[in-house]
Amino acid sequence: MQRSVLPLIAMSFLVLFLAVALFRPSSHHDSALIGKPIPKFAGTLLLKPDQTFTRQELIGHVAVINVWATWCPNCRREHAVLMKYASRFPLYGLNWLDDEVKARQWLQALGNPYNVIISDDDGTIGIDLGVSGAPETFVIDAAGIVREKYVGPLSDEQVENELLPLIRSLTAGASS
Amino acid sequence: MIIEWGHLFLWMAAGLSAIQAALVFIPTAVLEQGRVRSTTMRLVAVQSCLVLLSVLALWYAFITSDFTVLYVADNSNTMLPLIYRISALWGAHEGSLLLWVLVLSLWSVLFSFGLRGRLPQVLLNRCLAVLGWVSLAFLLFMLFTSNPFARQFPPPLQGRDLNPLLQDPGLAIHPPLLYMGYVGFALPFAFAVAVLWQGEIKPAWVRSMRPWVLFPWMSLTLGIALGSWWAYHELGWGGWWFWDPVENASLMPWLVGTGLIHAMAVSEKRNMGHGWVVLLAIAAFALSLLGTFLVRSGIIISVHAFANDPDRGIFILAFFFVLIGGSLGLFAWRGSRLMTGFTMSWFSREGLLLVNNLLLVVMAMTILWGTLYPLSLELLGLGQVSVGGPYFEKVTAPWALALLLMLMIIPFVSWKRQSWRSLMTRHMALLGAIGFIVAGGLIWLWNWKMWLAGIAIALAVPVLASALYDLWRHRKAPSRAIIGMTMAHIGFSVLIIGAVIASGFKVEREVSFSVGDSQTLGGHEFTLVDLESIKGQNYDGVRAWFSMQDEHGERMLSTEKRFYQARSMGMTEAGIMMGWWRDFYVALGEPIDDGQRWTVRLYSEPLVRWIWGGAVIMFLGGGMAASDRRYWRSKQLEHESFSNEEASVTLAVTNVHGAALAESGETRG
C-alpha cells in the first residue's frame, strides 16, 4: 500500500506546480545587460545625419533610451506617454530596424519627445543592447551602467510609479 | 435556430453523461442486471447521436458562412475553399473541444458494442461509467468556458479566415487522427479504473482489451506521423520534428501507450504485472490530458498553442486532478488486490519486457522534464533557460538505442526464464556479426563524426534482420498477432534509420537567386527558370520555377510565397522532389529589394520518407495484430489462456532441453 501511493503524490506535485505556473506574472526576460556598462556604439542621428553619436555622450547623467519603430503599433501607444513625460528626464531614442523617411514623417506628425534620436536601420546597435522587439526602454546611470530595462509600452502608471522614482534615486546616488 | 439546437444538444449530452457517470454510485448488485447493461449502452448511443447532431449544426454554420457564430467568423471566410470550411471546425480551441467530445462518444459506442460478451457485463458497465465522467468533464468545460456556438450580433461582413498554415489537406486528417489517439486512451483508462474498482483482473479481460489499446495507439502513431509530414511540407524549412512542447505532448502518451501494449502482453500471458498495466493505462490517458492542458492554457509558448487563457487552464487542471487523482487514489487504496505477488527473473521475456517498459517510460519522463524545466526555473526565480531540439536529441538518443537493442533480443527470449548460453545461439551471433559489420563500415566512412548514427544503424539493421527471421520462423503457424507485432517492430527500425540519416546527413543551403542563377546541391544543379505572380481563391503571391538537373535529365520544381489578405499572413509552399532514398526541397525565402532577386532555401534530405514510411508500417502492424481472432473471442473461453499456436512458439524458443524438444514443439502446432 505504501509504495502505491507514490504515483498519486507525484501527480499532486505536478498539478500544484502547474497551477502555480499558470498564474505567474507573464514571462519577463531580464536583460543580460543589467549591471553592466552600456556597450560601445556609434550611430548617426536620425534628424541630423551628418552627426554621429557615441556612448560617451551618455556618461555623466542619468539617461533613458527608448527603442521604437514606425512598424510597431505599441510604440504609437507609448508615444503619447513619452510626449507627456519627456521633459522630466533626458530621453534618447533609438530608431530600430526602421525606414528613416517614415521615421521622420512620424515624428513630424506626432511630435518629437526625444532629445536626440540615433538611427539604427540595420539593427546592429539594437543587437548589442540585446533588443528583441519594440518598444523597449533602458535606464542608464551616470556612470554608464545599465540599471533597468522595460519591455513593452510604458504606461502612465509605470512612468509615475517606477521610472521617475528610479531616475530620481539614480540621480541622487550619482550626486552624493 | 439550428445553432441553438446544436447548443441544446450539447447540454442534453452533458445530462446523459452525468447519468452515465452516476453509475459509479450504483451498487454492484444492481449493475449486474442485464437491464442496466442495455440502458447504459443506449445512454452511450443516444449521447453520441446528440453530439453528432451538434457537430452537424456547427458544420452547417461553416458551410453557409454564418458569421453570427463567433467561432465561424474567427476561423472562416466566404472565400475559403469548401473543404477547409469543413475542416475549420477543429481549427481552433472551441471546435477542437467539440471534436474531442465527438470522438469520445463515438469511441464509447464502438467500445460498448465491441466488448459486449467479451467482458463481464458488470465490468463493462463500470468502464462506461468512467467514460461518463470523462465525457462529462469535457462537455462541462466546453459549455461553461469555450462554447463553440457563441453568437455575435450584428455579424461581421466577412470572417477572419482560417489560419493559412492550416489550409492544407494534411490538416483535414491530422487533428481527428490525433484525437482518436488521445481520446482513445480513455478506453484503457476506463478499463483500469473499472478493474481497480472491481478489485480483480483476469488475463482474458486483458486479452479482450488489447484491440482497444491498439486502436488508439495506431491512430496516435499515424496522427503524429501525419503531423510531422505536414510540418515538413508546409513550414518551409525541411524540418520534420521540432521538439515543440505540443509535439512532445503527443509523443509522451505514444511512448507510454507503446509500453502499455507490451505490459499487457506480460499480463495476458503470464498473469503477472497487472498493477503495472493499470498504472500505465492511467498514465497514458493522464499524459493525453496533460497534453490538452499544455496546448490550451498558455503555460508554454509554442507555435502550436491554441489558447492563452489561465481560466481555462485551471478548469482543465481541476478535472485532470479529479480524474487522475481519483484513479491513482483508487490505485493506492486497492491496487494491491490486483497484484499476484509472483516474481519474475530479469532474464526472461516478461522481465525484459518490463525493462523495455522502463525505457519507454523514462523516455517519456525525460521529455516531460525537459519541457517543464524552463518553467520551473522561472518560477523559482532562477532565470531563463531554453530547452530545445539539441537537448532532447541528446537525451532521448540513449533510450532509443537501448530500445533497439531490446528489440533485437526480446523476441528470442522465452517466457519464464532463459539462460545466457541458450540465447547465444547461432542466430544471435549472426545478428551480432551483421551489426558489427554495418557499424564498422559506417564508422569507417564517417570518421567517427557520426558515431551515434552508426550505432543506431548497427542496431536497427539486425533488428530488421531478426524481425524478418522471426516471420520466417513462424511461417508454419502464422498468427496475425505475431505478424502484426513483427511488422510494427520493422516499422520502428525503419523509422529510426530514416530519422538518424535524415538528421545526420541533411544538407542545407540558403542562397539568393535571380532568374538564370544556378546552385549545385547533392549532385544536382538547381536553376531558377521563372518567377511569376499568382492568385488563388484567398491569397496572392509569387511562384518560382526551378529546373533540377543531373546526369539523368531535367525535372521542374516550383515553390511559392503566398500572402493571405484576410489574416495578413505570409506562407511558403515548398517545392519537394520526393524520393524513397532522398528528397530535394526548395523553398522561396524573402525578396531582396525589388523582388527580382529572392533568397531561396535548398535542402537535400536523405531517407526522410522512411520516417513516415516506418510509421505507416507500424500502423499497419498494429491493425494486423488487432484483427487477430484470439482477441475477439467471447467470454465463454476466458478460462483458456494459451492457444495452440502460442504453446508451440513458446516451446520452440525454449532451449532448455535442447534442440530435440524444439523440433517436436514446432511440429506439434
Added chain:
Amino acid sequence: MVCTAASAREYEPEDPLVRDRYYALTHELRCLVCQNQSLAESEVDLAQELKRQIADMLEQGATNEGVKQYMVDRYGAYVLYDPPFGPRTWLLWLAPALFFVFGLWLLWSVVMRPARTGEHQDNET
C-alpha cells in the same frame, strides 16, 4: 507578433566547413522575436541581421563558443536551445539517468525480489 520580413539579405558563408558550422549554430540559437523558432527557421529582420553577423564572425575565425558567448552576452542564456551544463542545469541533464536508476530499483524491489527467486512459480490459469 507577426513574423514577416521587410527585405532579405544574403549571408551564407563561403567556405563549406564554416558553412556547416553556421547552419548548425543557427539551429541551436533561438529567434527571440518569434515564439519557439530557431534563428535558422526565422525570417524576421532581427533574425536575418543576427545571421549575417554570425556568418561574418565565423568567417573572421570566431569559434562556436565565441559566437554563443556573443549571443548570451546580449540576450542571456535564454537564447541557447542547447542549455550548457552548469549549476542551473545539472539537474536537467542528469535527471534522465536518475529516472532510469530509480526505475530499475523500483522494478527490482517490486517485481524481481531476488531473495524469493527460489519460489518462482508457474501460474498458467
